[in-house]
Amino acid sequence: MDKRDHRYCVIMCGGIGSRFWPYSRTRLPKQFIDFLGTGRTLLQMSFDRISSLVPPQNIVIMTNERYADEVAAQLPELARDQILFEPARRNTAPCVAWAAWHIAARDPEASIIVTPADHVITREADFHKSILAGFDFVENHDALLTLGIAPTRPETGYGYIQVGDHVEGDFNKVKTFTEKPDIELAKVFIATGEFFWNSGIFLWSVEAIREAIRKYVPDIAQIFDAAPAETYTSPAAEREFIDEAYPTCMSISIDFSVMEKADNVYVETVHFGWNDLGTWSALYDLSPKNSDTNVTQNCNVLSYNSRGNIFAVRGEKLIVVDSLEDYIVADAEDVLLICPKAREQEIKRMVIDARLKFGEKYE
Numbered sequence: 001m002d003k004r005d006h007r008y009c010v011i012m013c014g015g016i017g018s019r020f021w022p023y024s025r026t027r028l029p030k031q032f033i034d035f036l037g038t039g040r041t042l043l044q045m046s047f048d049r050i051s052s053l054v055p056p057q058n059i060v061i062m063t064n065e066r067y068a069d070e071v072a073a074q075l076p077e078l079a080r081d082q083i084l085f086e087p088a089r090r091n092t093a094p095c096v097a098w099a100a101w102h103i104a105a106r107d108p109e110a111s112i113i114v115t116p117a118d119h120v121i122t123r124e125a126d127f128h129k130s131i132l133a134g135f136d137f138v139e140n141h142d143a144l145l146t147l148g149i150a151p152t153r154p155e156t157g158y159g160y161i162q163v164g165d166h167v168e169g170d171f172n173k174v175k176t177f178t179e180k181p182d183i184e185l186a187k188v189f190i191a192t193g194e195f196f197w198n199s200g201i202f203l204w205s206v207e208a209i210r211e212a213i214r215k216y217v218p219d220i221a222q223i224f225d226a227a228p229a230e231t232y233t234s235p236a237a238e239r240e241f242i243d244e245a246y247p248t249c250m251s252i253s254i255d256f257s258v259m260e261k262a263d264n265v266y267v268e269t270v271h272f273g274w275n276d277l278g279t280w281s282a283l284y285d286l287s288p289k290n291s292d293t294n295v296t297q298n299c300n301v302l303s304y305n306s307r308g309n310i311f312a313v314r315g316e317k318l319i320v321v322d323s324l325e326d327y328i329v330a331d332a333e334d335v336l337l338i339c340p341k342a343r344e345q346e347i348k349r350m351v352i353d354a355r356l357k358f359g360e361k362y363e
Contacts, residue, residue, distance in 0.1 A: 005055060006111060007058060007111055007113075008110050008111070008206075009059045010099040010103075011043070011047065013116075014062060014067070014095070016029050017029045018347065018348050019278055019347050020278075020280065021335070021350070021351050022334075022337050023332055025363060027363075028070070030277070032070050036286070041074055043074055043117045043118075046115065049124060050131075053113075059082060060082055060083075060084060061078065061084065061117075062084050062095050062099055063085060065087055068085055087243050087246050088246060090249045090251045091252050092253045094220055094252075096114060096209065096213075097249075098224060100206055100224075101224040101232055102238070103206050104229075105233050111204070111205045112203065112209070113134070114201070116276070118278070119201070120275045120286060124272075126270070131203075133170065134268050137203070138203045141266070144259060144265045145171075145202065145204060145265075146259060146268075147201040148161045148163065148197065148199065148268065149197040149271075156180055156186055159180060160181065161177055161267050162174070170268050170269050172266065172267055173267075177198065177260045199270075199274060199276070212258045212262050215262075216258045216262060219250060220249050223246075227241045280312075281341050292307050297313075299314075301319045302318065305323045306322065306325060308326040309321070310330075312330045326340060327340055327341065328340075328341055335362050
């Protein structure tokens with residue numbers, strides 16, 4: 001069997017994307033939206049990007065059960081048992097664990113790439129080269145590998161990885177992980193040349209990640225170990241087991257629970273034009289701009305003395321603005337958001353406030 005046949009991809013597709021509110025909503029999160037006007041949603045673009053590296057039958061989608069029909073509609077080439085539906089949101093560690101136990105039951109020799117569904121890659125040839133090198137690395141080392149993105153600015157919205165001892169090629173041991181820093185610390189990180197953005201893309205062998213979960217998050221491992229291996233190869237039995245067991249998992253990220261604790265964590269430093277498209281400013285940065293550096297997302301705008309704005313409006317409504325600078329104007333018909341780009345980290349709080357005051361109507 002060709003080694004490519006042992007390679008799998010797990011696409012995590014269950015998030016709400018609340019920082020893109022009001023376009024990204026609980027009923028239709030950002031991964032299911034064609035934000036870039038390409039005719040393909042972020043999920044579809046993620047699938048397209050990986051399907052030349054991993055056999056399509058080895059791609060697994062992890063999502064919330066409420067999005068079952070949406071995933072099936074957007075990726076009709078997948079068999080139904082390639083889509084795993086989480087009955088409850090429990091962050092990324094239980095998600096990764098379930099995927100690992102599911103794949104191990106089918107292929108104990110598997111190596112896996114885990115990637116979110118909402119990333120944008122602008123240089124796909126370089127991406128493919130990096131991922132193939134990453135697969136080779138984890139297939140020949142006892143390694144939990146993360147991809148570190150060469151930073152282009154002191155960004156406060158990303159986590160950072162500090163590289164340690166060089167191993168080979170673009171691979172280093174990880175020295176430290178740091179959560180989102182303030183701007184002054186981010187500037188220090190950039191100045192040292194030792195820090196890379198944490199992409200949230202991982203590669204490992206199925207046994208390496210299962211051993212790490214058993215060691216560092218035994219409570220979660222015990223839940224998935226409790227089911228016989230044949231449970232994970234029977235869709236009906238797996239569904240019944242997961243519906244009962246999954247909600248009992250602690251809610252914790254794979255970064256915090258495993259990657260920041262394990263002693264076999266490595267980073268591949270990569271340069272393939274990456275954006276996690278987590279915020280309106282990220283979309284602004286990726287989008288073409290007019291002579292006033294404004295971005296319009298498929299809408300009609302008349303702007304006067306206005307620069308650096310992003311306008312995203314559904315329907316035929318005409319937007320007219322005067323003397324507006326560096327703002328987000330997003331109209332999703334039932335919600336209009338007008339917010340300075342510099343304050344967009346507050347959007348999550350706005351979503352919570354809207355829920356507290358008006359219930360789930362605007363989520």
